[in-house]
Amino acid sequence: MHFKLNNVIPAILADRPSVRISGIWGQAIEWKKGDFIKITAPSGTGKTTLVHLLYGLRKDYSGEVLYEGKNIQLIDSSELANLRQLHWSIVFQDLRLFPNLTARENIELKRVLQNPIVRVEQIEEMASQLGILSILDQQSMHCSYGEQQRVSILRALMQPFDFIILDEPFSHLDNANKKIAAALIEAECKKRSAGLIITDLDKDEHFDYQVSLNL
């Protein structure tokens, strides 16, 4: 299980000078399952764009993004759904929770979208670890951004995956909660022997990265 990027340049960044010195854009890169990859970049250099094209949300780029040798641009909607249910998990920078559902329902939805691999009791255990047990039955739109971020992290851990893609996942968490969340994510990755691709503004030591790249 691996991602391969061949000379990928997003259309919206093609004319920017920063692309020429990027460690990812226009390069040939391969990330294997189990690798922990850190991508550091300042704002506006395309972190979210990278996340979206890895996750198959954007197709406006030149070059190729391959997963298991298959060009993501050419994958049909059924296969893409299968990858998102069983092989890729994600925490969006903008979280993307259903505002009308409770935190628990948002998490549960992801758990039952495919054959569940996490027991219902484990949701509460993990929620307790992340400090969001008390808000599980609140509508997510009434939760603080930090709480929503943790709900979003917990949601991403409800499914099987080979890679978890995290787009600035701790931006609204304090250091103590960052550590707890990172530990939980790492443990779940180890359980699945999965890789992790995280983007952030700064370097950090939340995980033991095998690859660290500047965008």
Add this chain to the structure above:
Amino acid sequence: MLNHLLKKLIRNHSGIIRMITSRIGLGIAVFLLLTAIQIQSNYHFLLNSSNNKDSIADFLVINKILDNNNLSNTKLDQDLINEIAKQPFTESVGILTPSRFKASIQSISDRFPFYTDISFESVPSDFIDVKNDQFSWDPNAAYVPVIVPNMFLDIYNFQFSISQNLPQLTPAIVKMIVFKLTVYGKNGPISFNAKIVGLSDRISSMLVPVEFIRWGNNYAETKSNNEVSRLVLKTNDPSNAAIVSFLKKYNLSTNTEKLRYSKYRKVIDAVVAIAGLTGVLMLVFALIIFTLFIQLTISNCKQEIILLITLGAAPKQLSKFLLRQFYPGNLLSIGSATLLLILLQYGLKIFLEKQLIFIPSAISWITLITVGALSFLLWIVTKKAIQKHINA
């Protein structure tokens, strides 16, 4: 659980009143369509069922229209007879064989003195509505059986007897009267006893057994002339407008009164066509409204659907969920319309039974197949509409 959550996300936006209205419309459309089909089916049952055959099947005596151009040339040639026999409205054709000998009948009783020259016809027994085992003849028979049109007796009782100061006769008395029938041939006249064995409304002719006509024609030694001028057509559907057109095309005539059903049939056909057409139009509108309803529902929760797909929900998974949301309601509309039709059919059966018209108590298999076809059509339309808008 997934369905529960999807319902919460997607159903919130559905307008329940719009949904119910579109389904009622769908139900009415299906009901009209099925009713039109069932009426046709009942009509065909009435035509073809043995229970009802006598009430609807009819016998038409056909001959050429006599006018100045075809005087003495009213022969129906074999090609035309074959053509008539081939027509879809024809069940069978019987040739009316006329007597080609001179004959007379006269009373042997002084109480009812009468004498008249006469002629006869014969027709295969299948075409005779008077069932009488005695309606056969051979030269040693005690008498020649004759079937007389009812109309003749009416003329006698209500005109002739009054003007001649003769007693009126009931059918039973008429059947008791024995009269003398004389056939004139080359070897001189031969007399037989004859008796009226039945009165008929079907064929306006003096009918005797085929054997007697053959014997008489042979005895008279008239030049062989097997020309056919009249025939009896048995049809299972006297209301069929094609009969009128066919007769007109070949310059043939029959008792037009017997074709009056064709006028009623036209009215029934028009009513059925209007009901069917209204049903089809309503169905089309219902399908359009329903498709728009699906589009509206999906558009209203487009953001939720996009996010669900982003999180990994397969479009097929969502389509299946939406199909389960919309289709059972459609089936309910079709089921209700079918149930209503079943009840009406049963009610109609009870009602018509009292008038000795028998139709089936259950709806026909064609109607049932239509129910199946409509269910399938709706399933396809619903599925395609969902897929189209989910993938849009």
